[in-house]
Amino acid sequence: MIEVADLTKEYPNGTRANAGLSLTVNEGEIVGVIGPNGAGKTTLIRQLLGLLKPTSGRIRILGCDVVSHPHMIKGRVGYVPQAPLTYPSLTVAEVISFVLGLKGLRGAGLRERVMETLTLVGLEQSAGSFGYQLSRGMARLVLLGMAICQNPPVLILDEPTAMVDIERKERVWHAITASGARAVVLASHDIHEVREHCTRVYLMVGGKFIAEGPPHEIAALTRLSTVLTIVADDSQRVEELLVESGDMFRRKGDVFEIVFPELVMALSRLELIRQGIALRYVHLEAPSLERAVKQLLLEGRVQ
Amino acid sequence: MKFWNVILLELRGMRVYKVFLLINLVVLPFSYAVVLLLAGAGQDHSYLLSGLVVASLVGTFVGLVAHRVSNLVQPEVLELYAVLPARMELMVVGAVAAYALIVFPQVGALTGLMIGLSQAGKEALLAVPGTFLGFLFLALLGVFLGTLIRNPYKAQGLFPLLTWILLLAAPVYYQAESLPRAYVMLVLLNPLTHVLNVIRPHLGFTPLLDIRISIGLLVVVGGLMGLYALRSLRDPKMLERFF
Numbered sequence: 001m002i003e004v005a006d007l008t009k010e011y012p013n014g015t016r017a018n019a020g021l022s023l024t025v026n027e028g029e030i031v032g033v034i035g036p037n038g039a040g041k042t043t044l045i046r047q048l049l050g051l052l053k054p055t056s057g058r059i060r061i062l063g064c065d066v067v068s069h070p071h072m073i074k075g076r077v078g079y080v081p082q083a084p085l086t087y088p089s090l091t092v093a094e095v096i097s098f099v100l101g102l103k104g105l106r107g108a109g110l111r112e113r114v115m116e117t118l119t120l121v122g123l124e125q126s127a128g129s130f131g132y133q134l135s136r137g138m139a140r141l142v143l144l145g146m147a148i149c150q151n152p153p154v155l156i157l158d159e160p161t162a163m164v165d166i167e168r169k170e171r172v173w174h175a176i177t178a179s180g181a182r183a184v185v186l187a188s189h190d191i192h193e194v195r196e197h198c199t200r201v202y203l204m205v206g207g208k209f210i211a212e213g214p215p216h217e218i219a220a221l222t223r224l225s226t227v228l229t230i231v232a233d234d235s236q237r238v239e240e241l242l243v244e245s246g247d248m249f250r251r252k253g254d255v256f257e258i259v260f261p262e263l264v265m266a267l268s269r270l271e272l273i274r275q276g277i278a279l280r281y282v283h284l285e286a287p288s289l290e291r292a293v294k295q296l297l298l299e300g301r302v303q
Numbered sequence: 304m305k306f307w308n309v310i311l312l313e314l315r316g317m318r319v320y321k322v323f324l325l326i327n328l329v330v331l332p333f334s335y336a337v338v339l340l341l342a343g344a345g346q347d348h349s350y351l352l353s354g355l356v357v358a359s360l361v362g363t364f365v366g367l368v369a370h371r372v373s374n375l376v377q378p379e380v381l382e383l384y385a386v387l388p389a390r391m392e393l394m395v396v397g398a399v400a401a402y403a404l405i406v407f408p409q410v411g412a413l414t415g416l417m418i419g420l421s422q423a424g425k426e427a428l429l430a431v432p433g434t435f436l437g438f439l440f441l442a443l444l445g446v447f448l449g450t451l452i453r454n455p456y457k458a459q460g461l462f463p464l465l466t467w468i469l470l471l472a473a474p475v476y477y478q479a480e481s482l483p484r485a486y487v488m489l490v491l492l493n494p495l496t497h498v499l500n501v502i503r504p505h506l507g508f509t510p511l512l513d514i515r516i517s518i519g520l521l522v523v524v525g526g527l528m529g530l531y532a533l534r535s536l537r538d539p540k541m542l543e544r545f546f
Contacts, residue, residue, distance in 0.1 A: 049385040051542045071390070079386040083379040089319035090312070101308040102388045132319060147386070 001025050001154060001183035002048070007057035009043055009207075017043040018207035021057070025154075030176075030184040032194040032215075035204030041187045042082070043207070045158055048185070049073060061154060075103065078147030078181065082158040084139040086131035092142055093118065093127040099146050117149040120178060122171035137164040144172060148179035155181040159188055173197060226266040228258045230273065231281035238277055245269065255281075305389055309397025310404070313371070317405065328409045332359045336413060340420075349421035349506040353430070354475035356413045357437060357498055361466050364406045364438075365445040371398045372449020373458040376535070378542055392536045395449075399442050410438065423507035430505040436518065437498035440525040444494070447528035450535045469495050479511055487511065497521050 002025035009017040018040040025031045035041050046052040047059060050070030059066040062076060087095050096114045105113060118124045121141045126134070134142065144160055155176065161169045176184060176197075188194050194201055195215045203211040232238045235254045242249045242258060247269065249258040260266040266284060273279065317324060332355060339351040372395055374380060384391060414434050421427035448465070452458045473495035479487050490496045490511075497517035504510040510517075 046382065046542055049382055051381060051385055070385075073386055074390075075386075075388045077386050079382065081379055081382050085379055085383055087312075087316060089316050094312075094315060098308060098312050099387060101311075102305055104304070106304075130319070143383070146383075150386075150388070152386070 001027055001029075001062060002031075002185065003058070003060040004044075004048075005058045005060075007044070007047060007059065008055045009047060009052060010055045016207055018047075021207075021209055023202055023209070023212075025183045025185055027182050029199045030186060030197050032198035032201040033185065033187045033204055034189070034191070034194055034201060039204040040207035041204060042158070044204075045079075045156060045185075045187060048156055049077070049079060075150055076152055076154060078150055078152035078155045078179070080140070080143045080147050080155075080157045080160045082162070082187075084136045084163065085143065086134060086139045088130065088132040090131055091128050092123050092131075092134070092145075095131070095142055096145050096149050099149055103150060113149060117145045120148065120175045121145045122168055122175075135163075137168060140164055141168065141172065144175060148175060148181070151180055153180075153182045155179065155184045157184065157186045157188075159190075160186070161188075161190065161193060169193075226260045226263045227285050228256075228260065228266045228270060229281070229283040229285075230256050230258070230270070230279055232256070232273065233278040233280060238273060241273060241277075245272075305393060306397055306400075309389065309394055310401045313398050313401030314404070317401075324405065327363050328406060332409055332413060335359075336416065347420075347422045347507065349417045349423070349427065350478075350503065350508055351476060352413060352417035352420065353499060353502045353506060356410060356417060356434060357473075357495060357502075358470055358475050359409060359413065360406065360438065360441050361469060361495065363409075364402055365441050365448070366462055366466065367402045367405075368399055368442060368445025369448040369452070369462050370455060370458055371402070372446050372532075373452045374449075374455045376450055376453045377455060381542060390537075392533060395446060395532070395536055399446060403438070403442065410434070417506070421506045423505065427506050430502045433501035433505060436501055436521060440494065440498060440521045443525045443528045443532070446532045450532045469493060474499060474511070480509065494521065494524060 002023070004021055004023040007021040007023075008019050011017065021040075021044065023031070023033075023044075033041055033044065043052060047054055048061070048066065050066045050073055054067060061073060064072045066073060090098070093114050096117050097110060100110050100113055115124065115127075118127050121144050123138065123141050123145065126138060129138075131139070131142075140160065140163060144157075147155060147157075157176070160176070161172050164172055173193075186194065186198060198215060200213060201211075201215050202209045230238070231254050235251075235256075238256055239251060242256065247258050247260070249256055251257075258266070258269065260269065270282065270284070335355055336352065339355060340348055342351075375384070375391065375394055375398070381391070384394065414431065418427045418430060421430075448462065449458070452461060473490055473493045475495065479490050479496070482490075496511065497520050500511050500517040501514055501521065504514050
């Protein structure tokens with residue numbers, strides 16, 4: 001669906017925004033691009049949108065070359081920008097109507113599709129709200145509505161859930177999966193979101209991909225420890241037990257974060273604690289994707 | 304239909320600026336008109352009124368168009384519109400058409416007043432095509448400035464300054480004939496002088512320059528500005544120049 005091959009962008013002032021990027025998104029995939037600010041994600045997105053000419057390399061979307069046919073993406077690619085753009089004096093329903101009107105929809109068909117879209121993104125109660133009345137999170141949902149109302153086969157999402165509340169985040173992902181898009185590129189800083197929804201992840205730093213694969217493989221790329229987080233009824237006893245066992249741990253109030261070199265050790269320690277102390281909260285991450293990403297980004301920066 | 308859709312978007316987009324528009328399109332220009340009529344008692348009012356028509360167009364129409372175009376071509380908005388089923392040139396032409404509709408009653412009323420009060424009689428009606436040419440030129444000026452500046456925040460500071468310079472260095476509310484030759488040469492460099500020069504001779508005033516030269520200059524300069532804007536807007540790689 002999307003094929004990027006050996007993409008390089010060098011600006012006239014010599015700044016190299018990305019170098020030798022290769023990325024594929026197959027049918028049915030949600031592919032995440034993670035990286036710190038300035039890693040080159042925006043440049044990559046602008047290249048995918050046909051707004052920046054690559055210095056070298058190739059971008060094909062739905063089999064068509066984006067560099068030589070930049071307008072091909074109109075109506076075929078849906079895009080949610082990072083900036084929470086709004087139309088201050090247009091209602092939410094009018095914004096969606098505008099996009100659908102450009103597609104040629106009229107009358108009852110248009111109204112029906114507007115309501116479908118608003119329901120999908122969870123804005124049906126805000127159909128009559130003006131842009132200036134929306135929170136940033138809601139503005140982002142309108143942008144998502146603008147993208148998916150066109151039924152594009154490809155979606156490019158630049159932090160689609162930033163500033164969106166927890167309840168609506170689920171709605172956003174429901175809308176994305178129900179939109180009928182056959183390929184999704186997600187640029188995000190939200191590791192949890194990436195882990196939960198992406199089939200594959202590209203890790204970007206300094207304009208290059210430094211790792212690629214399913215989230216669990218990315219996490220396994222580093223020899224990172226397993227982290228057990230617990231909250232117990234009797235924190236004092238837990239601390240005594242951990243000190244006695246010689247475990248590496250950190251305590252923040254009643255929350256204990258214990259680090260083990262291997263998963264099996266974490267499980268046996270958890271079992272030991274549970275035998276004598278009631279636990280109120282348990283979280284086990286083995287290995288932690290977030291830590292793996294941090295580690296890989298650090299290594300990527302050093303290189 | 305796409306075009307009408309864009310015009311509708313722009314007109315609806317003006318809803319939150321109702322008071323701004325009422326003041327700038329009705330209250331201020333017609334207050335100035337009253338002042339000009341009172342101040343110029345016994346004179347041919349059409350001279351100052353023609354100046355007011357052009358000054359109002361520069362102050363409102365050019366400003367609105369330039370701001371909107373600079374907003375449309377800022378990077379975030381370009382990204383958003385890259386995937387919408389409308390090309391940027393359609394969005395810009397739609398915006399110009401919408402703003403033309405908004406300012407039309409004001410320009411029409413002031414032009415009617417200008418012609419009605421002219422001492423040139425029926426000949427004054429020939430000022431209408433000149434006003435229309437000036438209107439087209441100023442629309443192209445707005446689009447050109449918007450595509451050139453490309454940053455609505457910079458535009459907010461630059462456009463009022465540019466408007467002030469353009470209005471000051473043109474015989475909008477004063478007569479240039481009696482001024483030093485060097486200053487006349489300076490005002491002739493200002494396109495607003497030529498906009499006025501294609502209107503005023505039909506109202507019975509002596510042209511500063513052969514009217515055909517002014518028409519030619521407006522057509523050529525307007526055409527060049529339009530070509531620049533069209534080239535910029537048609538170039539899908541518009542973000543290249545930001546770096």
